[in-house]
Structures are given as structure tokens and as C-alpha cells.
Amino acid sequence: MNVKQRYHELLEAHGRQGWWPLPHRADEDGFDADGYHPGRYDVVTTEQDRFAIYTGAVLTQNTTWQQAAKAQATLFDAGITGPSDVLDTPESRIADLITSARYYNTKAQYLKHLAHHQRQDGVPTRNDLLGVKGVGEETADTILCYAHDEPRVIADTYTRRWLHGHDITVSGYEGVRAYLDQRLPRDTVIRQEFHALIVAAMKQR
DNA sequence: GCCCAGGAGCATA
């Protein structure tokens, strides 16, 4: 498959998506009401932005983004805007705030683990992240690509379906990841946008 | 009332 060509077709059909959405910066210059920032890719600048991506990546697991974003807004409204806040808040309280994101008890536990990890400065390795309970391959790649600007491929279920729709069958997360990793430019912005475009394309049906 | 979303951990074999 000519992945680069498909990428440009997707871009033409759906436009620039602007991922990862940062709802806490909605209505700021260059952001829309949902926290999207189409056409601007250098927007992640603060620890709070990274915190939003870390938590968003967990909250959206097997859940619609709408529900996850609602849960995240509730967290921010409650004054929980960084890893230290998570650690200072009882797990049951966190769970209570994120019920809209489904699996709230499990995810509250995950957020605790992740907050503890995020407090250690620097860019984590993929293996560091995989060692955190609640962070699997997809969530690790999401965090690295969107919060730390690493050119990672995110091989989620939409990506698998999209490939399958083009008669390409690759098995497992690693199979899909490796297939696209070979065919996409090692460019962070392109890979961020590529994943967002696939989600946009698959949602439309 | 039914279906299923931008997964991951764990037990079992």
C-alpha cells in the first residue's frame, strides 16, 4: 500500500484535525470549543498540557472521546490539573469525578499510578510507560507521540479496521504498528495527524 | 431495551 498517498487523500477529505485535543485550552486563540487546534501542532508547551494528554489517553480507553473529555473537564473543574493533585486526592474521590468515562474505579487507580510516574521528570521510554499499570501499547504510543513529540505509530482498532478495509491483514498490535512504521515518514506531525485522520474517517461510517 | 465506543489486566490452558 502507498500509505503516503492514502495519507494525503485522507487529509484532503477530512482536513487537518489538530490532535491531541486539549479541552482545558478551549476558546483560547487557535483552539475551538472542543480543544482542537487544527493546523497548529506546536501547542503542547506546559506540564498541564502533558497532564491532559496522559489522563485523556487513559480516560478514553474503550470509551468515546466525548465521555472522556467530560470526565477530564470535571477533574480540571475540581482543581485537579496536575499529577501532584491526583496524588493528593483520595482514589475514591477521583473515581467519583470520572464516572462518565466508564470503568471509573479501574481508571482512578490507573491515574494514580500514572501520576506517580509522571512526577519523575524527563521523557519516559516506551518500556517505562508499559511498566505502569493501565498503560498498554496503544496508550504508551499515544503518550509518546502526542505528549513527547516522538514519531510513533498508534495502531488502535480503527487503524486495524482501516487497513482491513484496504484488504491488508496484519496480525496483532505489533504487526499493524510495524507495517505502518515502515511506510510512514519518521515525522511526528505527520504521524499525529495520520492517526487523527483515520479516526475521523472511521467514525464517519 | 439494545448496542457499543479512540483498552488493559488477569486467569486459565
Add this chain to the structure above:
DNA sequence: TATGCTCATGGG
């Protein structure tokens, strides 16, 4: 390694 179960909201 592979499959199956658990978690447990809310919009269409």
C-alpha cells in the same frame, strides 16, 4: 500465545 472474562457510563 491465545482466548475469555472483568470493568460498568451514556448516547444513538
